[in-house]
Amino acid sequence: MIVILGRYFLKFNIMKRLGILFLSLSAAFAQEPAVDFLTGQAARQIIGQPTFTFQGVGQPSPFQLGSLQGLAYANNTLWVVDSNLHGLLVPNNNRVLVFSNISNFIYNPTAEIPQGGRCPVCVGTPSVGQASLVLGQPNFTTTTNPYVTQSGFRNPTYIATDGKILVLADTDNNRVLIWNTLPTVPDQPADIVLGQPNFTSATLGLNASSFRGPQGVWVQGTQLFVADTQNSRVMIWNSIPTSNNQPADVVLGEPNFTTAPPPTTSDLKPTATNLFDPVAVTSDGTHLFVADLGHSRVLIWNSIPTQNGQAADVVVGQPNMTTEGDNNAPGTCVTNGTNSDGTPTYPSGCQTFFCAPIGTDSDNAPILPPRCGYTLSSPRYALSDGQRLFIADSGNDRVLVYNSVPTTNGVKYDRNLGQVDEWSDQVTTSSDTFRPDANILQSAANTIPTPYALAWDGTNLYVADPYDVRVLVFTPGSPNIPITGVTNAASINTYAAGTVSLALTGTTVTAGDTITIDIFSPGVTATTCPSTGLECYTYTVKSTDTLASIAVALTNLINAAPDPNVIASADVVSGSLFVVNLIARVPGFNGNGIGYSAATASASSTGTPTETATAAGSALSGGAAAAELAPGTLVSIFGSNLADTTATATPDANGNYPTTNFNGVQVYFDGIRAPILSVSPTQINTQLPFEVNGANGVSAYVRTVHNDGTITATNNIGVPVISGYGNPGIFAGSGNDPRPVLAYHTSGNAIALVDVDGTVTAGDVATLTIDGNSYNFTVQATDTLQTVRDGLIVLINANPNEKVTATRAGEYARIILTAKVGGPAGNGIPISASVSTNATITISPLDSSATCCANIAGSLVTAENPVVPGEVITIYATGLGPTTLADGLTPASVTGQVYPGPALNVPVTNVDNAQIGGTTANVMFAGLAVGMLPGVYEVQLQVSTSLPTDPVTQLYIAQNVFTSNIVTIPVVAQVGPAASSSARPAEIRHAPDRPRH
Numbered sequence: 001m002i003v004i005l006g007r008y009f010l011k012f013n014i015m016k017r018l019g020i021l022f023l024s025l026s027a028a029f030a031q032e033p034a035v036d037f038l039t040g041q042a043a044r045q046i047i048g049q050p051t052f053t054f055q056g057v058g059q060p061s062p063f064q065l066g067s068l069q070g071l072a073y074a075n076n077t078l079w080v081v082d083s084n085l086h087g088l089l090v091p092n093n094n095r096v097l098v099f100s101n102i103s104n105f106i107y108n109p110t111a112e113i114p115q116g117g118r119c120p121v122c123v124g125t126p127s128v129g130q131a132s133l134v135l136g137q138p139n140f141t142t143t144t145n146p147y148v149t150q151s152g153f154r155n156p157t158y159i160a161t162d163g164k165i166l167v168l169a170d171t172d173n174n175r176v177l178i179w180n181t182l183p184t185v186p187d188q189p190a191d192i193v194l195g196q197p198n199f200t201s202a203t204l205g206l207n208a209s210s211f212r213g214p215q216g217v218w219v220q221g222t223q224l225f226v227a228d229t230q231n232s233r234v235m236i237w238n239s240i241p242t243s244n245n246q247p248a249d250v251v252l253g254e255p256n257f258t259t260a261p262p263p264t265t266s267d268l269k270p271t272a273t274n275l276f277d278p279v280a281v282t283s284d285g286t287h288l289f290v291a292d293l294g295h296s297r298v299l300i301w302n303s304i305p306t307q308n309g310q311a312a313d314v315v316v317g318q319p320n321m322t323t324e325g326d327n328n329a330p331g332t333c334v335t336n337g338t339n340s341d342g343t344p345t346y347p348s349g350c351q352t353f354f355c356a357p358i359g360t361d362s363d364n365a366p367i368l369p370p371r372c373g374y375t376l377s378s379p380r381y382a383l384s385d386g387q388r389l390f391i392a393d394s395g396n397d398r399v400l401v402y403n404s405v406p407t408t409n410g411v412k413y414d415r416n417l418g419q420v421d422e423w424s425d426q427v428t429t430s431s432d433t434f435r436p437d438a439n440i441l442q443s444a445a446n447t448i449p450t451p452y453a454l455a456w457d458g459t460n461l462y463v464a465d466p467y468d469v470r471v472l473v474f475t476p477g478s479p480n481i482p483i484t485g486v487t488n489a490a491s492i493n494t495y496a497a498g499t500v501s502l503a504l505t506g507t508t509v510t511a512g513d514t515i516t517i518d519i520f521s522p523g524v525t526a527t528t529c530p531s532t533g534l535e536c537y538t539y540t541v542k543s544t545d546t547l548a549s550i551a552v553a554l555t556n557l558i559n560a561a562p563d564p565n566v567i568a569s570a571d572v573v574s575g576s577l578f579v580v581n582l583i584a585r586v587p588g589f590n591g592n593g594i595g596y597s598a599a600t601a602s603a604s605s606t607g608t609p610t611e612t613a614t615a616a617g618s619a620l621s622g623g624a625a626a627a628e629l630a631p632g633t634l635v636s637i638f639g640s641n642l643a644d645t646t647a648t649a650t651p652d653a654n655g656n657y658p659t660t661n662f663n664g665v666q667v668y669f670d671g672i673r674a675p676i677l678s679v680s681p682t683q684i685n686t687q688l689p690f691e692v693n694g695a696n697g698v699s700a701y702v703r704t705v706h707n708d709g710t711i712t713a714t715n716n717i718g719v720p721v722i723s724g725y726g727n728p729g730i731f732a733g734s735g736n737d738p739r740p741v742l743a744y745h746t747s748g749n750a751i752a753l754v755d756v757d758g759t760v761t762a763g764d765v766a767t768l769t770i771d772g773n774s775y776n777f778t779v780q781a782t783d784t785l786q787t788v789r790d791g792l793i794v795l796i797n798a799n800p801n802e803k804v805t806a807t808r809a810g811e812y813a814r815i816i817l818t819a820k821v822g823g824p825a826g827n828g829i830p831i832s833a834s835v836s837t838n839a840t841i842t843i844s845p846l847d848s849s850a851t852c853c854a855n856i857a858g859s860l861v862t863a864e865n866p867v868v869p870g871e872v873i874t875i876y877a878t879g880l881g882p883t884t885l886a887d888g889l890t891p892a893s894v895t896g897q898v899y900p901g902p903a904l905n906v907p908v909t910n911v912d913n914a915q916i917g918g919t920t921a922n923v924m925f926a927g928l929a930v931g932m933l934p935g936v937y938e939v940q941l942q943v944s945t946s947l948p949t950d951p952v953t954q955l956y957i958a959q960n961v962f963t964s965n966i967v968t969i970p971v972v973a974q975v976g977p978a979a980s981s982s983a984r985p986a987e988i989r990h991a992p993d994r995p996r997h
Contacts, residue, residue, distance in 0.1 A: 011061040035476045037461075039419040039799075040483040042445035042699040042718035043472035044460070045106055045671075047099070050768040052445040052670060053695045055468055057091055062130035063123060065469050066093035070156070071455035071462050074163035075182075077451040078102045078455065080131075083156050084466050086100035086172060093143045094153050096168065098133035105129030106460060109475050110703065110711040113671045114754040117693060121671030121699070124470075130939050135168075138187045140395050146744045148173050150189035158227075158280060158453060164630035165240065169226070170216045173202040176214055177227055178241065194226070197245045206231055207255040208247035208441050216280035216291070223304070225281045227290065231260040232268070234290055236305065239447075252290070255276065255309040264268050270295045272311035272321040280453075284384035287405055291379045291392075295324045298382045298391055300406065316391065316402075317376030319354050326377040326395055328691060329355035329368040331410075339565075348660045352412065358423070363534060371396050373412040373422035390461060392451040394504040397427040399451050399463055417474055418448035418728030419465070420483060435961050437696075438723055443468040445699035446483075446718030463845070477701065477715035481639035481989070485701040486719050488626040488699055489634040489685060490878045491729030495584050496591030497954070499571075499616045500554075500598045502547045502578040509550070510602025510610045511543040515614070517554055517580065519563050522593030526734045533602045535563050541611065547578035550611070550813070554580050565594045566620070567736075583737060590624035616918075622956060622966050628720040630727045630881040631960075632893050634677075634935040636668065637702060639714070646680040655898035657687075657934060666707040669719070672700045675896030675934060687935045689895040690882055693723050710731040725909045726881035726959040728937075739966035741955055746872040746940055749819045750826035751944050753846040753922055754833060756789045756813040764839035767833045768792050770817065771803055779841060785813035788841065789797070803829050804851065810925030810940070811910060819851050824840040828856055846922045848945050863951055866970035870945040872924060877957065877964065880907045880937045883928050892928060899928040899936075910940060913958040917971060919944040923957075949973045 046052055058064045060082075067089035070081035075165040078099040081090050105123050107113060113120050116127060123129040134140050136153045148154060155172040166179040168190075177190035193199050195211040204212040216227030216234075222239040226248075234636040235248035251257050253275030261268050261276070262681040268276040276294030283289065288301040290312075299312035315321050319331040331354030335344040355372035371377065377395025384390070391413075396419035398522040402411065411421075421428060426441055427449040442445050453464040453873040458598040465473040487493070500517055505813035516538040524533030539550060551570040558568035564585070571579040584591025598613035629635060647663040657675035660666075667674040667686045677685040684702060694697050701716045732739035754768060762781040766788055767774055772903075775795040777788055789808065793815060803826075804817040819826025833843040853871030861867055883892045883905040892905035899905075905927040914921040922942040929938035939957060947953065 003803060005525045023873045029804040036479055037415040037417065037474065038479045038483065038715040039416045039476070040446060041417065041474070043463070044109065044475040044699065044701065044716045045123065047078075047123040047471040047473070049470045051695050052122065052124055052699055053443040053697050054124070055443045056601050057469055060091070060093050060141055060143050062097070062804070063125060065097070066091040067466050067469060068464050069452045069466055069470065070158035070169070071453045072159045072161045073455040073457045073462065074161045076101055076103055078462065079159050079161060079166070080471060081156050081159050081168070083153065083155050084452070085155060085623060087155050088449070089466055091143070092155065093137070093459060094155065094912050095136035095143065096156070096159060097131040098135070099123075099129070100132040100972070106473060108712045109459065111675070112666065112703070113668060115673060119670045119672070129469040133183065134186050135183055135188060146203050148200055151187045154202070158217050160217045160219050164296055165219060167217045167219055167224065169214045171213050171215055171738065174204045174211050175202065176211070176212060192241055192599060193244050194241055194246060202216050206258060206260055208251075209245045216278065218282045220285060221767040225283065225288070227278045227281045229277055229279055232277060232294070233260060234275065234278055234281050250305060251308050252305055252310060268294065270318070270322055270324045272296070275299070275311050275769035280381045282381075282383050284386050284405070284447045287384065288352055288475050289382035289384065289389070291382050293378055293380060296326045296328065296376050296395075297380060298376065298379050299322070314406050315409045316406055316411065317374075317379060321409070325761045327371040327375040329353060329370070329372060329375060331355075338363050341365070343367060350372055357547040360532070362526075369423045371423060372408055372426065373416070380452050381454050385456045390454050390456070391915070391932045392454055393464070394450045394452065396450070397447065397449050399427050399448060400452070416445070423629075437720070437722060440628060440696050440720045440722075442696065444697035444718050444720065446717065448472060448840065475716070476713040478641070480641050480712070480714045481637060481702065481717055482718055484627060486627065486717050487636055487640045488629060488727070488729035488879050489636040490731045491626040493587035493737065493962070494626045494729075494965045495587050496594065497584070497738065497966050498582045498596055498620040500580040500582070500596070501614045501616070502551055502580070503612045503614070504547065504610055505608070505612060506610045508610065509541050509545050509793060510603060511541055511549070513541040513609040513611055514601045515541065515550060515554065515611060515613050516599050516601070517558065518597045519558070519582070520595030521565055521589065524595070535565075537561075537563065547574045547611070551578045551580050558746060568598075571950065571952050577948055582620060584623055587623065587626065588622050589700040590823070591620050594620045596620065601918050621659060622963055626729060626924045626965065628722050628727050629688050630722045630725065631688060632690045632882060632895065632935050633727070633729070634878040634933065635686050635688050637686065637700075639682065639702075639705075641681060641712065642684050642702055643679040643681055643704060648678040649676055657896045659707070659896060664707070667700070668703065669700050670695070685841060687896060688719070690893050691895060691988050692721055693882055695721050697721050707914045722881070722962060725962055726879055726907055728877045728879045728911070728957050728959060728963045728964040730955070730967050731876045731878070732955065732965070738952075738954060738966040738968045741861075741969050743861040743867070743969055744874045745857065745859045745861060746874045747818065748822050748854055748857035750829070750851035750854040751819070751828070751872055752817040752831045752848060753809065753924060754815040754817065754843065755846050756785050756841070756843050758842040759840045760784060760788065761840045764841045765836040766792065766839070766841055766843045767834045768796070768798065768843060773799065773802060785841070787917065789813045789815055808904070810904060810906060810927055814846070815853060815923065816924060819854070823854050827852055847942060852945075861969060863970045865945055866951070866972040869943055869971065870974055871946040872940055872942050873969070875939050875941065876929065876932075877907040877937045877939055878935045880911065880926060880959065882908050882964065884908060896934050899930055899932060901930045903930050907937070907959070911957050914941050914956075915957045916941065916943055916969065917947045917950060917953040919946055943971070947971050947973060
């Protein structure tokens with residue numbers, strides 16, 4: 001029988017303490033805000049992929065897109081151009097897919113989502129929804145290209161409909177096709193062609209009835225609008241054409257129908273009357289909107305133009321009608337060079353920029369952002385819903401929302417979809433091969449790389465995302481959850497940390513000596529104080545000082561400023577430890593870029609200081625993204641008006657927590673209803689389903705049925721997912737990080753841990769000696785490290801007179817030796833190991849050559865009952881990811897279920913690093929905890945025997961590069977260490993993976 005150490009804990013007490021920490025809910029109530037878009041929100045649904053992040057291109061089908069561009073909506077039908085400009089993206093299917101009765105699978109925002117399949121809100125499988133009709137191809141599975149016929153296309157781009165007729169820009173055939181009624185049969189031929197005399201020619205030209213690569217099309221009332229892109233003009237027909245090659249009535253961007261910039265023109269000075277490569281034209285019945293791609297602007301006419309070359313009234317994306325350029329942050333200011341820092345400079349009289357400066361360089365020159373809320377980069381579409389204006393700001397990978405149609409030049413957006421703020425463009429492909437999450441935002445539910453087209457159905461905004469081969473569906477919601485409001489329930493936030501250790505070279509301090517700690521903002525390399533981004537804190541030693549008072553004085557200097565980057569605390573144990581802890585003010589990875597250093601100087605120019613100050617590294621470390629969640633993680637959702645009352649769920653007889661509805665609340669991840677553990681107006685505790693494994697992100701929202709019968713659905717929040725790995729969070733008490741860990745003394749019996757490692761070679765002999773009794777195992781050719789371990793366990797347990805029992809550890813090929821007699825009497829049983837000459841296998845006791853450290857099993861670690869170096873402790877965590885049974889194949893993890901066992905289960909990714917006080921702790925077991933809340937993992941650690949006394953010893957665990965929050969634990973050494981002992985090193989080293997049992 002397999003016994004995992006400590007499984008006889010009194011679970012009730014542990015559950016109670018976890019509950020106090022995990023279910024700390026507030027009963028505050030907030031007034032329900034109006035439904036709106038939220039900057040940085042995620043899409044609610046998608047079309048074209050089976051999950052938000054899949055990016056498949058597969059074989060053409062009624063639900064699989066190739067590379068899309070244009071969108072149109074009318075009569076409960078969405079039209080999707082499954083093709084793109086010049087076929088730049090593949091596969092280019094040269095077809096239009098028609099999704100009829102789309103409300104059958106694009107659900108009402110407050111409706112319950114029908115369950116079934118991996119992603120019930122992804123229209124990328126037949127079970128959710130699919131196109132009902134295809135144009136341009138004879139069927140859904142055939143792609144013939146290119147061809148010029150009455151029913152075929154060559155790289156079509158944009159499409160438009162008013163619910164009566166259909167218009168398509170067949171771009172590379174230099175024509176526009178019109179269906180006089182909405183098509184009802186596959187591959188239905190068009191009725192009218194514009195730009196060509198017939199359906200078999202594809203010539204380009206420059207007159208009132210010809211095009212050069214037309215893209216944008218729009219139907220408004222009786223009028224037709226076409227963006228004749230490569231002729232840099234927009235053409236208007238005052239009545240819907242009824243004959244082939246019918247000439248237009250009005251032209252914009254040019255004074256007449258026979259002038260245009262030469263095709264080789266690389267730049268065209270902008271005016272209110274000209275255009276440069278316009279790609280889209282739309283109208284709301286009052287205004288006309290043109291995406292003027294080449295000038296990085298959107299032009300607005302306040303009424304439908306009636307004259308050739310009529311000037312626009314308003315410009316968006318530029319401060320006025322005569323400026324241009326992608327992300328024109330300087331606006332009307334023109335640079336006159338660069339300074340010594342390489343920063344652009346401007347004439348002294350130029351004080352107003354289009355984008356406000358984000359700082360100054362060392363020469364005090366303003367530093368402008370790469371983009372801001374006023375600028376555009378290659379806008380490809382502008383669309384109004386009759387009140388708001390939406391702009392596909394493609395070069396900035398975002399869609400901008402203006403709450404009303406702008407009436408003055410150069411206004412700032414109100415909301416931003418695709419980015420978290422006005423300055424960011426976080427949709428990039430990283431070349432970082434070290435971090436598995438380097439590209440975690442690729443194809444995420446809240447990112448839009450190069451949006452091309454937009455459509456509005458009265459409730460939802462459809463966005464063409466060609467690079468991710470999908471249509472994103474964004475929906476206004478109740479903005480009750482901030483975009484950072486979904487996080488690991490244990491770690492909440494993970495802050496980077498660093499330490500400066502103080503010591504003496506002699507026996508006393510020297511008055512007049514100085515100790516300096518420098519703190520550098522991320523990216524700052526300056527070495528002289530004062531400098532921008534560099535803060536220096538110097539303390540002059542007094543004759544009455546001790547190392548303890550110096551640590552406190554330095555801490556006070558840093559916090560009194562206050563330092564903009566870190567918070568300091570003194571960690572002092574009289575006679576042994578004198579440390580200044582530095583914790584980043586900002587959570588996550590950004591804290592890892594904060595640099596720091598320490599130095600001492602003598603009071604005398606020729607002397608030597610008697611104090612030393614040692615920084616554990618050059619930068620803070622350990623900051624991680626608590627919002628990056630592994631499948632199965634316990635999740636806290638923070639916000640407002642999430643529920644009307646506070647309530648805690650209880651599992652059913654099978655240990656399952658409710659998913660259908662609890663206290664009026666439902667939580668959805670990719671449309672999957674998640675189990676709910678507790679709710680309150682400001683916090684929901686739930687679990688990220690294990691079923692999302694394989695994705696690098698999901699879309700989450702909360703649906704609440706309130707006591708008055710109203711229903712709210714929050715904006716969707718993008719949640720990054722760490723698939724194939726874990727991203728652990730350790731449960732800890734309240735307060736500021738690092739918080740005190742929730743830890744327990746594991747065993748009432750003394751234990752020792754033995755590691756079996758190396759490689760197996762037939763004939764090798766591994767010997768384990770326990771209190772003089774030797775157990776020899778001869779390796780066979782078919783053996784593994786695990787079978788060698790198991791063989792030694794059998795030999796040991798076969799001796800009824802042995803003082804210990806042997807069991808398998810839950811991590812690696814390790815043996816746990818547990819004294820048969822309880823309490824301190826089991827301490828000190830000697831353990832040793834050896835192997836035969838030239839053996840390739842190794843066997844060694846870990847950290848101690850004797851059994852050690854019996855305590856009261858299951859008792860809470862406190863300052864009054866601290867950890868003793870060498871003992872085994874149990875901590876609780878979440879976010880370790882999916883687990884398997886001992887065979888390494890059978891899944892052990894079930895979403896929403898109290899884990900029933902077996903006790904021995906292992907994460908797919910080992911907890912391969914545990915650090916306590918800067919020393920490695922041996923991981924004895926990590927896996928789902930029997931009888932605990934869903935997603936709670938038990939981790940057993942053997943503490944190093946070399947730890948010094950420290951009431952706030954820092955502790956963290958890691959899986960691969962993913963590090964938990966840093967917590968603290970009280971340690972009391974049985975023998976005091978040297979006074980110069982240092983604290984946690986800054987560099988985190990991860991042990992290589994070794995085979996699991």
